[in-house]
Amino acid sequence: MNSIGHFVSNEHWPGTTSRVASITNPATGGEIGKVTLASKADVDSIVQTAADALPAWAATPPAKRAMVMFEFRDLLKKHTDELAEMLSKEHGKTIPDAKGEVARGIEVVEFACGIPHLLKGEYSEAVSSNVDSFSVRQPVGVVAGITPFNFPAMVPLWMYPVAIACGNTFVLKPSEKDPSVVMRIAELLVEAGLPAGVFNVVNGDKEAVDALLDHPLVEAVSFVGSTTIGEYIYSRSTANGKRVQALCGAKNHLVVMPDADMEQVTDALIGSAYGSAGERCMAISAAVPVGEETADRLVEALIPRIQALKVAPYTDPSSELGPVISKQSFDRIHSYIDEGLDKGAKLVVDGRNVNLQGYEDGYFIGGCLFDHVTTDMSIYKDEIFGPVLSVVRAGSYDEAVDMINAHEYGNGTAIFTRDGDAARDFWARIRVGMVGVNVPIPVPVAYHSFGGWKRSLFGDHHIHGMEGVRFYTRLKTMTTRWPSGIRTGAEFHFTGGKDV
Ligand code: NAD
Numbered sequence: 001m002n003s004i005g006h007f008v009s010n011e012h013w014p015g016t017t018s019r020v021a022s023i024t025n026p027a028t029g030g031e032i033g034k035v036t037l038a039s040k041a042d043v044d045s046i047v048q049t050a051a052d053a054l055p056a057w058a059a060t061p062p063a064k065r066a067m068v069m070f071e072f073r074d075l076l077k078k079h080t081d082e083l084a085e086m087l088s089k090e091h092g093k094t095i096p097d098a099k100g101e102v103a104r105g106i107e108v109v110e111f112a113c114g115i116p117h118l119l120k121g122e123y124s125e126a127v128s129s130n131v132d133s134f135s136v137r138q139p140v141g142v143v144a145g146i147t148p149f150n151f152p153a154m155v156p157l158w159m160y161p162v163a164i165a166c167g168n169t170f171v172l173k174p175s176e177k178d179p180s181v182v183m184r185i186a187e188l189l190v191e192a193g194l195p196a197g198v199f200n201v202v203n204g205d206k207e208a209v210d211a212l213l214d215h216p217l218v219e220a221v222s223f224v225g226s227t228t229i230g231e232y233i234y235s236r237s238t239a240n241g242k243r244v245q246a247l248c249g250a251k252n253h254l255v256v257m258p259d260a261d262m263e264q265v266t267d268a269l270i271g272s273a274y275g276s277a278g279e280r281c282m283a284i285s286a287a288v289p290v291g292e293e294t295a296d297r298l299v300e301a302l303i304p305r306i307q308a309l310k311v312a313p314y315t316d317p318s319s320e321l322g323p324v325i326s327k328q329s330f331d332r333i334h335s336y337i338d339e340g341l342d343k344g345a346k347l348v349v350d351g352r353n354v355n356l357q358g359y360e361d362g363y364f365i366g367g368c369l370f371d372h373v374t375t376d377m378s379i380y381k382d383e384i385f386g387p388v389l390s391v392v393r394a395g396s397y398d399e400a401v402d403m404i405n406a407h408e409y410g411n412g413t414a415i416f417t418r419d420g421d422a423a424r425d426f427w428a429r430i431r432v433g434m435v436g437v438n439v440p441i442p443v444p445v446a447y448h449s450f451g452g453w454k455r456s457l458f459g460d461h462h463i464h465g466m467e468g469v470r471f472y473t474r475l476k477t478m479t480t481r482w483p484s485g486i487r488t489g490a491e492f493h494f495t496g497g498k499d500v
Pocket of ligand 1: 146147148149150151155173174175176204205206209210224225226227229230247248249250280281383385411452456
């Protein structure tokens with residue numbers, strides 16, 4: 001059985017506590033490992049290690065830091081199959097999906113390879129007579145990352161390659177549900193040449209998280225997870241004077257205009273609503289057809305496709321839909337389905353009662369489709385985080401836009417149309433952070449930034465891309481006078497460049 005501790009000073013460390021949590025294979029419901037849950041004292045010693053490594057790493061030239069990233073990128077590519085297998089076993093997603101996750105993470109490492117260019121400052125010659133001004137970006141210090149179960153490799157990779165390349169040291173607290181892949185990736189960072197103490201992993205639960213949020217040596221916190229926890233992380237960390245970005249939950253709508261190509265829409269919805277069992281913060285969970293006729297055509301096209309989805313464990317190469325992460329998620333999704341039925345939504349495809357021989361205790365739920373969902377229902381309002389798609393019929397395009405803008409979440413959204421005017425109006429007016437036009441999951445590439453609006457993000461910075469560089473650095477601006485011997489006399493008023 002797999003036994004996971006912590007990773008500190010470039011070595012595995014068991015920690016000092018005996019508190020553990022079970023790691024489960026969601027396809028069987030069986031325990032496959034145990035993860036140690038850190039105490040506050042363990043967190044303190046790991047943060048101290050990161051703080052000790054900071055001065056030398058921050059002083060390492062960016063080009064040298066980039067060399068580690070180049071090596072790291074090659075190692076991630078070389079080990080993709082191994083990493084995908086590891087994460088699928090604990091998460092349950094299909095192998096192609098797991099490989100895709102690693103590939104998207106590698107893109108961020110590639111972005112971080114360009115750090116010498118990204119950290120270039122600004123220089124103004126002669127802002128006044130003999131006075132020049134320039135700005136540089138310096139590392140913030142020790143950064144903590146707290147990440148969710150649904151992308152155990154990719155979401156941490158959104159954070160630490162950029163943070164480390166910027167000259168910070170990092171303490172990652174991964175999800176306790178699928179922590180193994182991060183531990184293997186930590187070993188790859190050592191192989192890539194990262195000095196000891198620059199990247200550390202502490203495993204744990206609320207106790208470890210709170211210790212990070214309260215630690216005076218932690219300067220910044222990157223969080224990705226649910227909105228309830230994200231809001232808590234944001235308020236506790238900011239109360240402690242830390243910089244925070246907390247990327248949170250979502251309810252993503254896909255608007256289907258009457259002129260949309262229905263085959264393209266159906267393909268898009270099948271992948272974006274049911275891929276990864278709907279456990280993506282960018283999953284589409286509300287389809288919004290405009291007009292009754294569009295809605296009828298959409299539902300008719302979706303039903304056979306959802307019924308045909310292959311529900312199977314990741315070990316079956318033909319699997320399209322794996323299990324959800326835990327018994328708790330399985331029960332929560334079932335209770336949402338019950339609530340939807342109670343409130344009068346029509347369950348036109350019922351994915352409950354999956355029966356897979358040999359996997360009877362696994363957390364499998366087949367694709368579910370609700371029609372005639374209204375905006376007052378909990379299946380519309382809440383993030384279900386499972387393979388459940390709701391069709392919410394809109395009478396007009398404006399009604400669709402108003403519906404999305406009124407929703408408390410604003411992570412991603414998409415419109416499918418052949419009408420350029422509608423598409424442009426949509427992306428301009430919609431109050432959502434990431435928008436797709438005929439693209440169902442508009443996850444930005446690594447050199448752009450990922451982040452939602454409204455209650456999908458607390459804090460000012462999106463993640464990776466230039467927003468990531470800004471989050472992990474502080475701006476410093478110098479004003480210098482050379483030659484230094486020029487006398488101006490005492491100045492008692494505040495002069496600007498033009499006055500001198
Ligand atoms: P979660 O909020 O339960 O857990 C996230 C992290 O917070 C984990 O490391 C966990 O150990 C920690 N945590 C949990 N409870 C805590 C508590 N009471 N105090 C302190 N820390 C605590 O989220 P999850 O279930 O692992 O992941 C799913 C959620 O993540 C979904 O809501 C999904 O939308 C969201 N998510 C958002 C994005 C995004 O970019 N917006 C990306 C991926 C996932």
